[in-house]
Amino acid sequence: MSPARARTSRAAIVAAGREVLEERGLDGVSMASVARRVAVRPPSLYKHVRDRSALIAAIATDAANELAQAIEAAGGADDPPEHRLASMAHAFREFARRSPRATAMLFAGLEPGAGPSLESLARAARPVVDAGEALAGPAGALPAARALTAFAYGFTSMEAAGAFQLGGNVNEAFEQGVAALSSGFARRA
Amino acid sequence: MSPARARTSRAAIVAAGREVLEERGLDGVSMASVARRVAVRPPSLYKHVRDRSALIAAIATDAANELAQAIEAAGGADDPPEHRLASMAHAFREFARRSPRATAMLFAGLEPGAGPSLESLARAARPVVDAGEALAGPAGALPAARALTAFAYGFTSMEAAGAFQLGGNVNEAFEQGVAALSSGFARRA
DNA sequence: ACCTGAACACCGTTCAAGT
DNA sequence: ACCTGAACACCGTTCAAGT
Numbered sequence: 154m155s156p157a158r159a160r161t162s163r164a165a166i167v168a169a170g171r172e173v174l175e176e177r178g179l180d181g182v183s184m185a186s187v188a189r190r191v192a193v194r195p196p197s198l199y200k201h202v203r204d205r206s207a208l209i210a211a212i213a214t215d216a217a218n219e220l221a222q223a224i225e226a227a228g229g230a231d232d233p234p235e236h237r238l239a240s241m242a243h244a245f246r247e248f249a250r251r252s253p254r255a256t257a258m259l260f261a262g263l264e265p266g267a268g269p270s271l272e273s274l275a276r277a278a279r280p281v282v283d284a285g286e287a288l289a290g291p292a293g294a295l296p297a298a299r300a301l302t303a304f305a306y307g308f309t310s311m312e313a314a315g316a317f318q319l320g321g322n323v324n325e326a327f328e329q330g331v332a333a334l335s336s337g338f339a340r341r342a
Numbered sequence: 343m344s345p346a347r348a349r350t351s352r353a354a355i356v357a358a359g360r361e362v363l364e365e366r367g368l369d370g371v372s373m374a375s376v377a378r379r380v381a382v383r384p385p386s387l388y389k390h391v392r393d394r395s396a397l398i399a400a401i402a403t404d405a406a407n408e409l410a411q412a413i414e415a416a417g418g419a420d421d422p423p424e425h426r427l428a429s430m431a432h433a434f435r436e437f438a439r440r441s442p443r444a445t446a447m448l449f450a451g452l453e454p455g456a457g458p459s460l461e462s463l464a465r466a467a468r469p470v471v472d473a474g475e476a477l478a479g480p481a482g483a484l485p486a487a488r489a490l491t492a493f494a495y496g497f498t499s500m501e502a503a504g505a506f507q508l509g510g511n512v513n514e515a516f517e518q519g520v521a522a523l524s525s526g527f528a529r530r531a
Numbered sequence: 532a533c534c535t536g537a538a539c540a541c542c543g544t545t546c547a548a549g550t
Numbered sequence: 551a552c553c554t555g556a557a558c559a560c561c562g563t564t565c566a567a568g569t
Contacts, residue, residue: 184542318464
């Protein structure tokens, strides 16, 4: 009559997984560590996620959706496209600083099946492509969006990895890169 | 009098590790799989590398040195800096296509201690900074080099991850991105 | 001086048994 | 319907014993 009530949920498991990911890295996201955090034994997780790689994929998709939301919020105004792109690039960088390891998961080519869902990534890409079209016209939209996304991701990823060891003003390099790409693609419109 | 002669070497182990890395991914680089490839039992590896994370770091450093060589070769001529930068960006992209998983290791922020040596990365960065200085002057050299490296890395990483799903001409986006960054930073010189 | 088998702790996963 | 302990295969690592 009272079959065992759920003591956790898929959402709680994914959220716990994201915490562990940022604290201990991807290797630290074990079924044991996540189960401990939601106060359950490891085998119980299999009632909510298929296996560890499905859990990793769910964590990545969760992060992608949060990123999409941040980018939508930043790109919504009807400013000139250069401003929207700069503001989305900033939002991306802030997300990457909050969630560096999740950001790496979104782009850095995990094993097939362990990455975020394509829909969640497409949702994050849409506002960038829209602003790219406003900037560079229909033909230039996709290359412009790709270049800006690649730049923002590459930059923040190197930043998170501590790759900028030579001093200098890192913020300025980011600003100038975004500005250079914007004006470079705009000219071709 | 004839103590056991070495049946393998650190170099052979690192080379085997790089093969396994590209074939099966980072998770596939186990002490067991690498030992099998060099025809030795797992415990023997510990005579040549401290532990698995030191092996991963050695694989990353090996890849960084190969990348540095490719970039040095591409950036050597005394062409105008725009040409040198474009040619180094192409060399980077070719390396990333040959060794996609190693490339991800070089930039995508592994756990501390598992990344490539800083010297090997600095060696790869040097020719880019030099060309950046020729393009943008002493003050603009570092931002220009960082922006171009971030772009090239981000782009090839997304390419390897299959992130460019929307069709269109991917090569063209890469070319245009490099050109936009070059001219954007040159103008500020 | 390096290689090996045995051993240990740990993890992902399955499954029968609980409630 | 979900949770659990027990069990299995696998991996990283150590170490004493071989040559």
